[in-house]
Amino acid sequence: MSDQQTILVPQISSFPGHEARARAILRWLVQQDIVAPLATSCGRTGSRMAYAVAPGARRVVERPGLLPGDHAANGLEIVTKRCIYTPTEDFLGEAGCPACRQEIGEALFDSLEEWMPGHTDNFTCPECGHEDDINGFLFLQACCFSNLGFIFNNWGAAGFTQAFLDEFAERLGYPVALVRVAP
Numbered sequence: 036m037s038d039q040q041t042i043l044v045p046q047i048s049s050f051p052g053h054e055a056r057a058r059a060i061l062r063w064l065v066q067q068d069i070v071a072p073l074a075t076s077c078g079r080t081g082s083r084m085a086y087a088v089a090p091g092a093r094r095v096v097e098r099p100g101l102l103p104g105d106h107a108a109n110g111l112e113i114v115t116k117r118c119i120y121t122p123t124e125d126f127l128g129e130a131g132c133p134a135c136r137q138e139i140g141e142a143l144f145d146s147l148e149e150w151m152p153g154h155t156d157n158f159t160c161p162e163c164g165h166e167d168d169i170n171g172f173l174f175l176q177a178c179c180f181s182n183l184g185f186i187f188n189n190w191g192a193a194g195f196t197q198a199f200l201d202e203f204a205e206r207l208g209y210p211v212a213l214v215r216v217a218p
């Protein structure tokens with residue numbers, strides 16, 4: 036089985052108080068026994084430090100039998116720096132404007148050169164001038180751009196329940212995008 040990542044990201048470029056909210060979400064996940072309380076080397080990126088899958092995770096997925104076991108990468112990594120999350124497989128680079136409905140993917144993805152260093156959180160539609168947080172545009176394949184992200188390593192096949200995704204978004208206070216990455 037090849038590694039994949041399921042990433043939950045709030046749909047806002049600059050999440051206010053993102054580090055405190057990351058800690059609050061982690062506390063909730065630990066209380067529910069969804070992840071282990073201490074980070075170990077069960078992630079994939081950087082230091083590989085992540086919070087390992089725990090028994091309570093079975094209650095928040097559709098297919099508990101497909102949760103990762105002691106497979107090396109099974110943990111939750113929390114990213115608190117600005118990051119671009121796009122699918123890697125068959126990514127078409129398409130995006131639409133919610134105001135004029137034109138396809139503006141090329142200009143939008145080019146504009147990430149300005150977004151990534153934090154020069155702006157916004158994108159302006161080249162067709163009609165509509166300006167919004169870049170996450171406010173339309174993505175057929177879920178994409179997200181934020182200073183906060185939750186990477187679940189190899190949980191994708193198990194599939195989060197809608198109830199869990201709803202509560203996750205409620206606790207974050209923002210709509211959440213689910214981005215699938217198969218590195």
Ligand SMILES: [Zn+2]
Binds near residue numbers: 136137164165
């Ligand atoms: Zn437009």
